[in-house]
Amino acid sequence: MRFGKAWIVAKKDFSEFKANKQIIATLAMMPILMTIFSVVIAVPLASLAVEKPPTEPDLGLNLLIFYDHVDLKDTTLNNAWVNHSTIMNGIVNVSYINNSTLTNVIAHGSLLDNVTITDGILTGCVLRNSQYSQNSTVMIDTVVSGTTKGTSELYKALLDLMTHSYLLYFFFIMAVAMPTTIASYSFVGEKTNRTLEPLLSTPLTDGELLFGKYIAVFVPVMSLILLAFVIMTALVDMLTAPVLGYLLIPDAVWLIGVFVVTPIICMVGISMNVYISSKVNDVRTAQQYSALIVLPVLLVFVIGPATGLGTITVGFMTIIAMAFLGVLAFLAWLNLRTFNREDILTSWK
Amino acid sequence: MSGWAIEAKGLTRVFGDKLAVQGVAFRVAWGEVFSLLGPNGAGKTTTMRMLCCLLRPNDGTADIGGVDIIRDPLHVREQIGLLPENPGLYESLSAERNLRFYGEIYGVPPDKLGKRIEEILKLLEIWDRRGDKIAKFSKGMRQKIAIARAIVHEPRILFLDEPTASLDPEASKVVRDFILQLKARGGTILLNTHNLYEAQRLSDHVGIINTRLLAFGAPSDLADKMWAKATVVTLKKIDERVLAAVKALDFVKNVSVEDGQMIVSLGDPDNDNPALAQALVKAGAEVVSIREKEHSLEDIYLKLVKGDKGQ
Numbered sequence: 001m002r003f004g005k006a007w008i009v010a011k012k013d014f015s016e017f018k019a020n021k022q023i024i025a026t027l028a029m030m031p032i033l034m035t036i037f038s039v040v041i042a043v044p045l046a047s048l049a050v051e052k053p054p055t056e057p058d059l060g061l062n063l064l065i066f067y068d069h070v071d072l073k074d075t076t077l078n079n080a081w082v083n084h085s086t087i088m089n090g091i092v093n094v095s096y097i098n099n100s101t102l103t104n105v106i107a108h109g110s111l112l113d114n115v116t117i118t119d120g121i122l123t124g125c126v127l128r129n130s131q132y133s134q135n136s137t138v139m140i141d142t143v144v145s146g147t148t149k150g151t152s153e154l155y156k157a158l159l160d161l162m163t164h165s166y167l168l169y170f171f172f173i174m175a176v177a178m179p180t181t182i183a184s185y186s187f188v189g190e191k192t193n194r195t196l197e198p199l200l201s202t203p204l205t206d207g208e209l210l211f212g213k214y215i216a217v218f219v220p221v222m223s224l225i226l227l228a229f230v231i232m233t234a235l236v237d238m239l240t241a242p243v244l245g246y247l248l249i250p251d252a253v254w255l256i257g258v259f260v261v262t263p264i265i266c267m268v269g270i271s272m273n274v275y276i277s278s279k280v281n282d283v284r285t286a287q288q289y290s291a292l293i294v295l296p297v298l299l300v301f302v303i304g305p306a307t308g309l310g311t312i313t314v315g316f317m318t319i320i321a322m323a324f325l326g327v328l329a330f331l332a333w334l335n336l337r338t339f340n341r342e343d344i345l346t347s348w349k
Numbered sequence: 350m351s352g353w354a355i356e357a358k359g360l361t362r363v364f365g366d367k368l369a370v371q372g373v374a375f376r377v378a379w380g381e382v383f384s385l386l387g388p389n390g391a392g393k394t395t396t397m398r399m400l401c402c403l404l405r406p407n408d409g410t411a412d413i414g415g416v417d418i419i420r421d422p423l424h425v426r427e428q429i430g431l432l433p434e435n436p437g438l439y440e441s442l443s444a445e446r447n448l449r450f451y452g453e454i455y456g457v458p459p460d461k462l463g464k465r466i467e468e469i470l471k472l473l474e475i476w477d478r479r480g481d482k483i484a485k486f487s488k489g490m491r492q493k494i495a496i497a498r499a500i501v502h503e504p505r506i507l508f509l510d511e512p513t514a515s516l517d518p519e520a521s522k523v524v525r526d527f528i529l530q531l532k533a534r535g536g537t538i539l540l541n542t543h544n545l546y547e548a549q550r551l552s553d554h555v556g557i558i559n560t561r562l563l564a565f566g567a568p569s570d571l572a573d574k575m576w577a578k579a580t581v582v583t584l585k586k587i588d589e590r591v592l593a594a595v596k597a598l599d600f601v602k603n604v605s606v607e608d609g610q611m612i613v614s615l616g617d618p619d620n621d622n623p624a625l626a627q628a629l630v631k632a633g634a635e636v637v638s639i640r641e642k643e644h645s646l647e648d649i650y651l652k653l654v655k656g657d658k659g660q
Contacts, residue, residue: 005454012439012450019441019482194437198498201401201431202454203423342404346364 001207009204009212010219013186017220026181027220030174031228037170038232041161042239042248048155056126056145059111061096162236162248168257168312171225175262176269176297178221183273184286186213196344206339210274217270222263229258256317264324269293271331278339352415354379354506354537355400359409362395369395372409373562377539377554382532384540384548386650387558393541394434396558397508400539401431414505427455430504434511434541436495438483444470444494445479448501455502462501469497473527489520496527507531510541525551549646559654568646578618579642580625582611585635594632598625612642 017023064079072087080095087100092107097115104119112125117132123140130144161167190196199209229250237247250258276289355377362370370392377383385393398404400411402422411418413425438447445466452462470476473493483491492512499507512528513521528551531538542548548555549568557564557571564571584591587606595604595613600621603614615621618641629636 008450008453012442012446015446016439016441193440194433194435195439196437197403197433197435198431198437198451198495200403201426201429201433202451203426204454205423345398345403 001205001211003211005204005208006212006215009209010215013182013213013216014220016185016189017182017216020185023182023185027178027224030178031224034170034174034228035232035235038167039235039239041158041167042236045155045158045162045248046239046243048158056111056128056143059094059109059124059126061094061111063096166312168254171229171258171262172265172297173294174225174228175221175266177294178224179217179266179269179273180287180290180293182220183213183217183270184277184290186216187274187277188280188286191344200341200345206341207336210335210339213274214267214270217273218263218266221266221270225262225266226258252314253312253317256314256321261317261321261324264321264328265297268324268328268331271328271335274335275331275338278335278344353377353412354381355383355411355413355539357396357400357409357411360396360399360406360411361408362392362399362404363407368560370399370406370558371561373556373558374409375554375556375562375565377537379537380532380535381553382528382538382540382551384542384552384555385558386542386545386548386555386646388543388654391559393558394510397431397510397539397541401429401508402426428505430499430502430507432495432499432507432509432512434514436491438491438494438498440484441482443480443482444475444486444497447483447494448498451498452501457502465501465503466497469500472530473497473523487520489516489523492516492520492524493527496524500531505537507536507538508541509538511543512540513542513544513547521547545645545647545650555646557650557654563654564649568649571646571649578615580613580615580618580622580639581642582613582625582629582639583609583637584611584629585637587611587634591629591632591634594628594634595625598628600624 017027062079063081065077065081067077067080067082067085069083070085072082072085072090075087075090076093077087077090077095078093080092082092082095082097082100084098085100086103087097087105088103090102090105092102092105092110094109095107096111096113097107098113100115102112102115102117102120105117106121107123107125109124110126111128112122112130113128115127115130117127117130117137119133119136121138121140122142125139125142127139127142127144132139190199204212233249236249240248272293273286273290276293277286280286280289353376355375357373357375360370360373361368373392373396375383385396387393395404399406400413400418402418402425405419414428416424416428418425439450442450448466448469449462452465453459457465466479467476470479473496475490475493475497478486478490483494486494496509496512499509509528513524516524525547528538528540532551538551540548540551552568554565554567555571556562587609592604592606592611595601595611600616601613602616605612613625615625622639622641626636626639
């Protein structure tokens, strides 16, 4: 295999793609949509990340007794300031409870700051920066305030899309769908334009010609995907980092997904397209068959995790990468084996 | 260069149950233009494709520049240039980019490639259009670019499949003149054509094919093989007395009258024609002209192909 010869074939195809605005537009569409989609997720995610605190009423506390680091049980507290303590089975009136845990407590007219409440009844209180058992704590005329990050269901769903890498699936789908656009032109185009006969009469081996075609599709598709990833990451982090305080993407799953799994899936997509292209005689038929290539990837990445068959972790990504690598090796072998100059020449219609 | 440029050894090719080419064998010397003539579907293109290692023969083989097409097709393809029936150019690329691509594939060094492209395009009078996309070119221009592509790497042997088919007379002439220039430079060319005038004008040898190779040789030799040598005598008046006088000559094999002319079959026209002229004058004939009967390639082709169809 002379890689230089394959690169010459690829360079020629690049020139052809560059000259064809329709191909460029079709290729660029998916990454552009992907980037827009990520921004559409990131904007509400950023806005929902911090909930604005409601106005706290002035409780007019007059604190007379101070408790620090104590365990209070079956106690009634009035005008007390309790710090770093636990209160169990008690009543709290017009007091300030700070950094404490309350269990089975009835509180009235008190400020509860940074507390954890299990089984309680709160009336006319202010609950600030706290956690409480939602199924067993009753709150009447109580204001819940403080910076509680992402408590809404929408926020959780959007965060899932980003951090649990569902958005990454679209990169995989792009990697398998985008080659369809140009791979069909790459091979069937040579057939329909009758350019294959002079090309096959040159001293190119089957392997060099096929590898050249692989590169010709892989390079523009992966370049656009990586460009979309960089732009998407920059935009998402720019929008969310100031409110979250950290970079949302990329994490390890994203990095493995984009830099390892996506290129392998892209090569699988190209292999399938090359196989189809060498068997049919017009671009439209090739594209119709190629559209079906996306389905197996959809099955693995959408139905799989949705049914709990695979959690999107680094391990899951590694397994997927290995599986697709196996598929790729088989398809590359199949393409080399079934690539037949005679068939290609004599099956022209 | 030793041996034959092209040596076909019983090439046979079958497509399904259709026999396309059967036992075709011929030899082409270096620096020679050889034309394969035949009707549509006679196997000309199939033969050329087998020689260019695009199709594998079912039987037989061939040597191109001394290299076997079955054993070492890659080496064969390095030596040849092919102009297929359809130009097959990249429409969205410029003429120069098309040629550069093929030059690079054949491994022409970059510094030489530019000069080579310039030389050929100037020779074909399309240097000014080198930057234009092929899509903007006429049929004749495309054919010129396709020829330029076939020779950009200076192949030892050139295969041209119907190079002037579907071209207008002016473009055909440019292509034919270019082939003559290549021939003058010592190029070895195998030409597939329907055009008998073209074949007669360009070829040193021809092969007439109709699945089988019906005849092979220089056009003049083929005529000699197919017809006895004859002299065409034009007289002011042909009468029985004159005919009898000619028939009486011992070196005359046969006498006939066609289109008001006397056709006299002779063994050796160069020696016998003076005696024939004397006999005619002696018999009182008024001789307008005496010339050797010639057979065109068209005569040869039609006789062979019609004869083959009749079998």
